[in-house]
Amino acid sequence: xxxxxxxxxxxxxxxxxxxxxxxxxxxxxxxxxxxxxxxxxxxxxxxxxxxxxxxxxxxxxxxxxxxxxxxxxxxxxxxxxxxxxxxxxxxxxxxxxxxxxxxxxxxxxxxxxxxxxxxxxxxxxxxxxxxxxxxxxxxxxxxxxxxxxxxxxxxxxxxxxxxxxxxxxxxxxxxxxxxxxxxxxxxxxxxxxxxxxxxxxxxxxxxxxxxxxxxxxxxxxxxxxxxxxxxxxxxxxxxxxxxxxxxxxxxxxxxxxxxxxxxxxxxxxxxxxxxxxxxxxxxxxxxxxxxxxxxxxxxxxxxxxxxxxxxxxxxxxxxxxxxxxxxxxxxxxxxxxxxxxx
Amino acid sequence: xxxxxxxxxxxxxxxxxxxxxxxxxxxxxxxxxxxxxxxxxxxxxxxxxxxxxxxxxxxxxxxxxxxxxxxxxxxxxxxxxxxxxxxxxxxxxxxxxxxxxxxxxxxxxxxxxxxxxxxxxxxxxxxxxxxxxxxxxxxxxxxxxxxxxxxxxxxxxxxxxxxxxxxxxxxxxxxxxxxxxxxxxxxxxxxxxxxxxxxxxxxxxxxxxxxxxxxxxxxxxxxxxxxxxxxxxxxxxxxxxxxxxxxxxxxxxxxxxxxxxxxxxxxxxxxxxxxxxxxxxxxxxxxxxxxxxxxxxxxxxxxxxxxxxxxxxxxxxxxxxxxxxxxxxxxxxxxxxxxxxx
Numbered sequence: 001x002x003x004x005x006x007x008x009x010x011x012x013x014x015x016x017x018x019x020x021x022x023x024x025x026x027x028x029x030x031x032x033x034x035x036x037x038x039x040x041x042x043x044x045x046x047x048x049x050x051x052x053x054x055x056x057x058x059x060x061x062x063x064x065x066x067x068x069x070x071x072x073x074x075x076x077x078x079x080x081x082x083x084x085x086x087x088x089x090x091x092x093x094x095x096x097x098x099x100x101x102x103x104x105x106x107x108x109x110x111x112x113x114x115x116x117x118x119x120x121x122x123x124x125x126x127x128x129x130x131x132x133x134x135x136x137x138x139x140x141x142x143x144x145x146x147x148x149x150x151x152x153x154x155x156x157x158x159x160x161x162x163x164x165x166x167x168x169x170x171x172x173x174x175x176x177x178x179x180x181x182x183x184x185x186x187x188x189x190x191x192x193x194x195x196x197x198x199x200x201x202x203x204x205x206x207x208x209x210x211x212x213x214x215x216x217x218x219x220x221x222x223x224x225x226x227x228x229x230x231x232x233x234x235x236x237x238x239x240x241x242x243x244x245x246x247x248x249x250x251x252x253x254x255x256x257x258x259x260x261x262x263x264x265x266x267x268x269x270x271x272x273x274x275x276x277x278x279x280x281x282x283x284x285x286x287x288x289x290x291x292x293x294x295x296x297x298x299x300x301x302x303x304x305x306x307x308x309x310x311x312x313x314x315x316x317x318x319x320x321x322x323x324x325x326x327x328x329x330x331x332x333x334x335x336x337x338x339x340x341x342x
Numbered sequence: 343x344x345x346x347x348x349x350x351x352x353x354x355x356x357x358x359x360x361x362x363x364x365x366x367x368x369x370x371x372x373x374x375x376x377x378x379x380x381x382x383x384x385x386x387x388x389x390x391x392x393x394x395x396x397x398x399x400x401x402x403x404x405x406x407x408x409x410x411x412x413x414x415x416x417x418x419x420x421x422x423x424x425x426x427x428x429x430x431x432x433x434x435x436x437x438x439x440x441x442x443x444x445x446x447x448x449x450x451x452x453x454x455x456x457x458x459x460x461x462x463x464x465x466x467x468x469x470x471x472x473x474x475x476x477x478x479x480x481x482x483x484x485x486x487x488x489x490x491x492x493x494x495x496x497x498x499x500x501x502x503x504x505x506x507x508x509x510x511x512x513x514x515x516x517x518x519x520x521x522x523x524x525x526x527x528x529x530x531x532x533x534x535x536x537x538x539x540x541x542x543x544x545x546x547x548x549x550x551x552x553x554x555x556x557x558x559x560x561x562x563x564x565x566x567x568x569x570x571x572x573x574x575x576x577x578x579x580x581x582x583x584x585x586x587x588x589x590x591x592x593x594x595x596x597x598x599x600x601x602x603x604x605x606x607x608x609x610x611x612x613x614x615x616x617x618x619x620x621x622x623x624x625x626x627x628x629x630x631x632x633x634x635x636x637x638x639x640x641x642x643x644x645x646x647x648x649x650x651x652x653x654x655x656x657x658x659x660x661x662x663x664x665x666x667x668x669x670x671x672x673x674x675x676x677x678x679x680x681x682x683x684x
């Protein structure tokens with residue numbers, strides 16, 4: 001029998017979540033039954049979108065249940081198997097993060113869709129946690145938002161908020177690989193230095209800038225054509241203000257607003273979307289997995305050519321998973337925030 | 343010699359324009375010179391977008407100049423001609439509204455683009471002012487926004503703000519002709535009655551409704567797929583709140599915000615655009631005149647079949663043109679607001 005520790009949602013947070021909204025629990029995991037495999041998680045992901053699942057409201061993914069282990073991307077290894085398609089030692093990706101280990105019947109879960117899937121991964125020699133970051137959901141989100149939703153085209157000037165984050169840093173680099181002028185916003189000298197190291201043309205340190213709207217107008221005097229939105233609030237206003245006619249905005253997330261319990265502030269200058277024929281379009285990466293083969297092909301080529309860099313911020317141990325999650329909202333991660341479980 | 347009276351912009355309005363921002367002046371019009379024609383305006387249009395041209399700021403059309411006659415759509419008749427392409431009696435459309443008559447050399451103005459054009463109109467027996475409304479810019483705006491920008495498709499539930507206005511009432515009717523459920527918002531019992539008479543399924547009288555967001559959620563319990571935005575503010579929030587996944591919003595105008603001198607309010611719930619994969623897209627009809635032949639063909643067929651109704655609100659005399667314009671912002675027009683000049 002295996003003991004698996006897991007993180008459960010204890011309270012639905014109001015405003016910014018705190019450590020007391022989570023609880024650590026232990027469950028006894030029996031040996032896997034017929035058709036089941038046992039997975040030991042090596043890495044789990046914490047992502048800003050998880051905040052949305054802590055509200056009890058309808059959304060594109062169902063709310064987390066109180067008193068139960070949360071869910072999220074994880075990379076694990078098969079440690080016991082009664083399914084001939086999975087061998088001990090196989091590396092697998094699942095949505096059963098926030099726990100150290102789990103049993104699952106892949107055949108029985110086949111009907112549950114992507115949320116229940118256990119996907120074998122050929123790591124091609126890359127560290128397995130890469131498949132929670134640059135080659136996983138964040139990378140795919142960057143690729144989809146920039147190339148499909150914002151429909152990047154020659155000559156576009158690109159503005160990216162949360163540019164040093166897991167998604168933003170990949171957006172910046174894909175745009176640079178394709179020859180664009182890129183402006184990135186991030187908070188603090190470490191992130192600024194990282195963005196300069198990956199070739200971002202102008203970096204706005206929003207924590208050191210009293211007026212992001214004016215600063216963007218200054219560093220992009222001719223305006224911007226594409227905005228990759230991760231933050232909301234004043235960043236969206238800055239993008240709208242500096243947008244050239246027919247600019248496109250891929251709305252990926254608005255982390256500044258996830259914790260606002262009252263009425264958040266909308267972009268006061270939204271009316272400019274009329275006169276400048278702007279397009280603002282939200283997207284959820286799971287609706288765009290038809291792009292996945294092209295994503296893997298392009299990313300593998302860019303990684304192979306040494307054109308993509310990525311950073312990770314790592315907490316160790318399931319007991320620190322809530323801390324890792326909370327740090328996303330104070331911007332304490334550079335690149336992909338991960339929890340190493342084994 | 344002809345005396346032509348005209349309306350000049352006297353002051354750039356701050357907030358809601360008032361009569362004192364305009365002045366009536368008379369100019370002496372010489373007989374037309376070589377290559378020139380003289381046009382007597384029969385009708386002129388007042389439109390909400392003109393408020394934007396009263397600001398001194400770059401936009402898609404240049405600001406009106408202080409102390410000079412304003413511009414805008416007008417339908418006139420040739421009263422003297424030294425251009426063989428124009429005969430006395432021809433009905434013409436131009437952007438030289440806000441005046442009773444003018445001289446112009448069509449050949450010399452050919453390089454000035456649409457703003458300088460004098461276009462002969464075959465009225466097909468319809469009243470000439472129709473070409474300032476249902477068959478003119480407002481009709482073309484409705485057609486473009488609904489069919490191209492919002493990409494109306496089978497089964498869509500359509501929400502229209504300023505639904506009894508020149509543009510909105512055509513949007514409602516095109517959507518009804520195509521078999522859609524249509525929800526229209528307008529202010530006051532006369533407009534509500536008109537919208538019911540043209541088959542709108544649910545009418546929201548926003549002046550009698552304390553909470554437009556809640557009211558839309560009530561009359562569209564399954565949500566909306568298309569929003570035709572003319573108003574901004576709480577109407578946009580209502581649309582975002584009730585939007586189904588993948589809803590499209592054609593941003594045509596935001597009349598509630600045109601006169602706000604301070605910081606207007608943005609949609610506080612814009613974050614829903616991410617989770618519901620919404621598309622908000624602004625447009626200017628002048629970028630879409632490739633649709634004009636299809637527009638004329640469809641509209642002529644629908645008018646011929648008695649499927650389209652339209653209303654006009656008419657002021658008489660150039661001296662009342664500012665009043666007509668101002669009434670747009672207090673919602674005192676049903677259908678197209680026009681000024682009859684002769």
